Amino acid sequence: MAAAASAVALSLAGAARADDLQQLELAKTRFDTGRYEEAVRRFAAMLDPANPPCERGATDAEGKPCRITDPHIIERARGLAAAALVALRRGDEADAYIEQILLDNPAYSPNPALFQPDVIDRFTAVRARIRARIEEVTRQRAEAQRAERLRAERSRDDERRWIAEVTRLAGTERVVVQRSRWIAMLPFGVGQFQNGDDGLGWFFLVSQAVAGGTSIVSALALASYQNVDVTPAPPSQAGMPAAQRVDVERLNSRIDTAAAVNHVSFGAFATLVAAGIAHAQITFVPERVSVRKRPVPPPPPSFTAAPAISLLPGGLYAGVLGRF
Template sequence: MNRGIALIVLWLALWAPATSFAQEDVGDPEVASLRASFEYGKYAEVLERAGARIDRGGLGEDDLVELHKLAGLAAFNLGRTEEAQRHLRALLRLDPDFSLDPFVVPPPAVAFMEGIKEDMATELEFLRQERRLRQEREKAEYERRERERVEAEVQRRRAEELASQVTVRTVEKRNFLVNFVPFGAGQFQQGRNSLGIVFAATEGVLAVTSVISYFAYESLFEERPIELDNVLDEDGRASITIRYIPTSRERQRDTWQLLKLASAAGFYTIYALGVVDALYHHEDQVVRTTVETRETQQQPSGNRLKSSTSVSAPPRARARPSASVGLYPTAGGLGAGLTLSF
């Protein structure tokens, strides 16, 4: 009876397709050779060579699993149960969840393997837990190394960026006399453009109003010659010209005169406030520190004032607002205009 079972097992093993035991390509070339020998039924040779190769060591886990499987099945087919159990137990200790494929391996061998797994149930459960813990540790270690790699890459790029940058000290010289220029010149020099625009617009309106009032007041005058007796001349007469404002224009005279004086007084008041404010905030020089790349540093940036370290003007200087007042002739007299540039 036992001899008949052994013949059936041997026939099923030989009947299996040549590719039945083909698995993932392993690293050791001798493993592939042993698999081919097993498929040709050379079980004694496979058992001996597999044991010798395992004893030499230097194999990966996948190769060890494959060799123990081939040796265990070869020993089982040869009827050497103890050796089969030893190899299959070693296989399960490497991979507690390993199972033989029932479509490839004969049922007696599969049943033999399942019996070994039942006997080792407690040990295999412990090995599974240990394996899960090891995989979790390996995963955590891999993630840690990956984070360190990313951080190192970030630090390297940051170091390259810092190496390509230079610190530039910008020294701006400010003229003290500009503070006494009207139309917010002192504020514009100090970079306080909003306040400078307020002073420029206010003083400009008052100045234009004062100029217009002056010419409007002067236009009220009329000229009239007066004949006088002059005993010193031969003909005994002399003539002079007088300028006067007719009584009918008295109301216009008072209005234009008041507007002229008020606008002039307002202009000088605002001008004085602007000067005081500019003097209060005046600094002889202002130092600014900026960071530029070497490419920007190499570009021409106009006239720069260099100190003992790198000193330069701002890379992009904006045009400062300015104000101007102009007079122009008209058909009926003289006009004035205020121009503001931003």
């Protein structure tokens, strides 16, 4: 199997993600040092959907607050913001962040090594209060995932059917044979055979052959009878046998019979030929379409890919190493 490796360098918004982390660390530093008010302001700015996404080098110290976009960093920022608000005794605002965390990630569990017990208790209380909403969100997501799986399965089934149909079409060849009206005017069922009506073709072939053959044989017999010499033989000489006399009446009977057979057989032959040609012209099929098999090349080898991540100057890059 021939193998080739291809790497597709995909910048995973390295600059933006790096700045998301930078913004989080700046706010977390305030949180860790107990400067909760300032930490809350920073968390609120980076979670504000009205702010533009963070770009490399942009900080709110320059008067340019930005919005983080990485889902995992957003979840961490909300958790720290909630913890800071709990420390400031601003429970309602903390609950709003906690609700967002739990609705986005119903399986979220606060880390006891990071959060104080009162923050963990707050998470427990909010989870109990919005349990119905969490269950509804979980149900909706499960239904959405199920619908997506079904859609993907239908898509795969459609693709398999399409490939099977393409393979079937590629493995068959449509052959068109043009028919001729001149050939349809030939006797002995040629027109019927050309039209694909083998039954009538054999009927006209055999019947016309029999009628034509009978006509020819009877014509030869008639000619033979008509050439018989009926002149009376001279008297026999001494010592010579007497010449055999021809039975004229019997000969005439044979001539009449041969003539009648010839007329009937020739008439039958002519009638069958005319009927066969007329039928072939009336039922004429201009073309005949047939399908024949042809070889199909084997499918190509399957493609496999493996992710590759590297840290390069200027950002984080991901690659895909493929083998086919």
